[in-house]
Amino acid sequence: MGDTPRRGPSRRQLLLGGAAVGAGAAATLGAERAGLLPGTGPAADTTGVNGERIVPFHGARQAGVTSTPGAYATYVAFDLLESTDRDGMRAWLSLLSDDAARLTQGRGALADLEPELAVRPAGLTATFGLSREAVHRAGAAAPDWLRPLPAFPKIDALEDRWSGGDVVVLLHGDDPTSISHLLRMLVRDSRSFATVRWRQDGFRRAYGSDPHGTTMRNLFGQVDGTTTPRPEDAGFDAAVWAGPEAPAWLRGGTSLVLRRIAMNLETWDEVGVDGRENAIGRRLSDGAPLTGGTEHDDVDLEATDASGFTVVNPAAHVARARVEDPSSRIVRIGYNYDDPVEAGAVDTQGRPAVSNVGLLFGSWQRDVDAQYVPMQRRLAEADLLNTWTTPIGSGVWAIPPGCEEGGFVGETLFA
Amino acid sequence: MGDTPRRGPSRRQLLLGGAAVGAGAAATLGAERAGLLPGTGPAADTTGVNGERIVPFHGARQAGVTSTPGAYATYVAFDLLESTDRDGMRAWLSLLSDDAARLTQGRGALADLEPELAVRPAGLTATFGLSREAVHRAGAAAPDWLRPLPAFPKIDALEDRWSGGDVVVLLHGDDPTSISHLLRMLVRDSRSFATVRWRQDGFRRAYGSDPHGTTMRNLFGQVDGTTTPRPEDAGFDAAVWAGPEAPAWLRGGTSLVLRRIAMNLETWDEVGVDGRENAIGRRLSDGAPLTGGTEHDDVDLEATDASGFTVVNPAAHVARARVEDPSSRIVRIGYNYDDPVEAGAVDTQGRPAVSNVGLLFGSWQRDVDAQYVPMQRRLAEADLLNTWTTPIGSGVWAIPPGCEEGGFVGETLFA
Ligand code: HEM
Ligand code: HEM
Helix, strand or coil: CCCCCCCCCCHHHHHHHCCCCCHHHHHHCCCCCHHHCCCCCHHHCCCCHHHHCCCCCCCCCCHHHCCCCCCEEEEEEEEECCCCCHHHHHHHHHHHHHHHHHHCCCCCCCCCCCHHHHCCCCCCEEEEEECHHHHHHCCCCCCCCCCCCCCCCCCCCCCHHHCCCCEEEEEEECCHHHHHHHHHHHHHCCCCCEEEEEEEEEECCCCCCCCCCCCCECCCCCECCCCCCCCCCCCHHHHHCCCCCCCHHHCCCEEEEEEEEEECHHHHCCCCHHHHHHHHCECCCCCCECCCCCCCCCCCCCCECCCCCECCCCCCHHHHHCCCCHHHCCEEEEEEEECCCCCCCECCCCCECCCCEEEEEEEEECCHHHHHHHHHHHHHHCCHHHHCEEEEEEEEEEECCCCCCCCCCCHHHHC | CCCCCCCCCCHHHHHHHCCCCCHHHHHHCCCCCHHHCCCCCHHHCCCCHHHHCCCCCCCCCCHHHCCCCCCEEEEEEEEECCCCCHHHHHHHHHHHHHHHHHHCCCCCCCCCCCHHHHCCCCCCEEEEEECHHHHHHCCCCCCCCCCCCCCCCCCCCCCHHHCCCCEEEEEEECCHHHHHHHHHHHHHCCCCCEEEEEEEEEECCCCCCCCCCCCCECCCCCECCCCCCCCCCCCHHHHHCCCCCCCHHHCCCEEEEEEEEEECHHHHCCCCHHHHHHHHCECCCCCCECCCCCCCCCCCCCCECCCCCECCCCCCHHHHHCCCCHHHCCEEEEEEEECCCCCCCECCCCCECCCCEEEEEEEEECCHHHHHHHHHHHHHHCCHHHHCEEEEEEEEEEECCCCCCCCCCCHHHHC
């Protein structure tokens, strides 16, 4: 929903005379790299097309939940000022939606002095989430699961500065300039209502880098996201969208869990390919199951080797994470982060740290307690991957449904 | 030199059946946005092409000086360990070149356990620069201009943590994943020789966002870079490449000045369009001179209005920056930065800061003292733009020439 195919020529292009040949085709054809051969100049230029790509803001759902994730993410969390009461919440949320509705559609914000920075949104989306406190300020009742996750003492090293926040906004898109401009408008319009608690930036492969449909890789080099449910999959709606069990204002919305998970590249570097693959249950080269097949085949958790042991280690990440019932799964959305090393940071050997990388791990699910928490418990208990990963930030938010033109995200709280 | 046209279908694509129609054309045709119309699916996919784009690493010049700047920049500066002597310098510089030579060409580094992160470099380049100290450690003589810029007390608020560094590496490319991976290899291979002093990240419009040839905009919304000399312009070679006046090891190289310039969006917000345009001498909407014409016309600094005043304020940025002799110009390369606000940061009114943005201003020139310094003096003395901008970081490095296969950047120091 909400999104349009981001690739392939437009109807207009086709009408005007011919389609480009697939990059996949060009790439697999061998050594002459597509981009290296002389082009025919601006007349054959397709490079502006993605800038014009617009994901509708209005609709029954917030578009960012199911639209193809853009190459960049900027997440910002706000803490409410004490003075922000129910009327303040309403005013603020409608200001935020107004900014998002305009900028995601390629129009400047109200009183925008740099409207030119808005014209090519490149698939920009803004998705709003609310904490229990935010829901209460708006005078509404919160679902039970809307609170910080339980502690996972075996793995957590949570820092306050990466955790929590009363309102979260997720910006996704293919262009950092349009993300930066929308962020600025949102922060500017929040001054009377809230302060910025944290901001986190992440990335995937840039638009244009990978052939259509390529799954992203995280900074451990793993193919990451293969099995996450897609909107067209059986069970997706039941897994994601809040139904009659939820307070009326949340129906048609969902929830977000966001974990900032540090990845230790120094110790990961000490592990060979076998150890790395054993930790996940899939191959590094192409993401295929260790039990055979290709990337989009399921890992066979029962398959045994000659000595009768399971091929996939029962403590491998996918073995621990697996959920059989499609309507109980979570939908994962991950972005790599690679931030400058902080002053004074040290690695596990006490030497000056040389990297500060990890995953912004997000997940959508209908019910955090029923879907996310049991899975996270299993992983915290035993997951080989824990050797090299450390959750350092955490938060849970309700994602209200979308709004129609003239409305705003969160309006159902005031109905 | 060194670069290939990044846009336009390849010869292979053309052979295989037709070229895509220009995005520019599709865009100017009006309301039906190119990216919004239904595509024809993966068969018409061109989105992997840019990932395969390779800028040759080897050659007489370092490729990053003149190749089309990619959408992302990561700059890293190293401080040499005391123990790094002439042999250490040679060993370290050849390791760095080896990493760069492989990763920019889409191959994994030596002992790279995530070679898959290297396969699609998306135009990745690495450009190496050396300070006076680095040149001395290598046992060579440095040109006079190779030292920190003189102080500009009217404007400078330089911070040590953004300034200096013995060796700088500039990574440019269209994909943050390949930049991140090369950065990691460079830092890993530097451990025995140097420590990271600072890292700075910047961006321009993403690949695919703008039609071919569009000049970038900075975060003040200005069209920025219009008049910078291109390799094909008269005087370019004389303006950029070190000749017989330079020490032998530097001939065919150039110099880099890098300034980190904070841009105050809060006070810029208080200025209307007229004031903003007056400060530069060009229009915000399209970058055209205030004296008429279109973006690529020169600003007429002599033109007067009915009352006899010059149309362009003599203190406007372009009036102060203008250099008539093409061989005395500098070549500018700018990237926007938009970093998270730092804890405790305040704005000029003492309120919590709401943004931390600016420009990574880089320039190439044959001779820093002859070209950069006089211009910076004029700007420091009187430039309307100074009201909203503050240099907070600064550095000067020599950019050695390139190297051939089997060699390394900096080898001429040891000749
Ligand atoms: C830095 C931390 C993490 C890394 C590097 C990581 C990596 C991976 C990889 C490489 C896969 C296999 C490919 C795929 O299906 O996407 C995977 C699968 C999966 N992960 Fe993670 N993951 C991380 C954290 C988490 C967390 C925190 C959760 C949930 C609490 C989670 C839940 C899952 C699930 C449900 C699957 C699919 C299992 C299956 O049915 O095959 N992961 N992860
Ligand atoms: C944040 C700081 C700066 C901003 C926002 C900025 C912005 C601009 C803009 C919008 C233009 C007009 C378009 C163009 O020709 O590119 C321009 C031109 C120029 N700028 Fe800057 N600039 C900055 C700093 C500097 C610095 C530090 C220098 C050199 C010391 C410099 C040198 C020039 C030159 C030489 C021109 C071309 C003038 C001409 O011949 O028309 N700028 N700048």
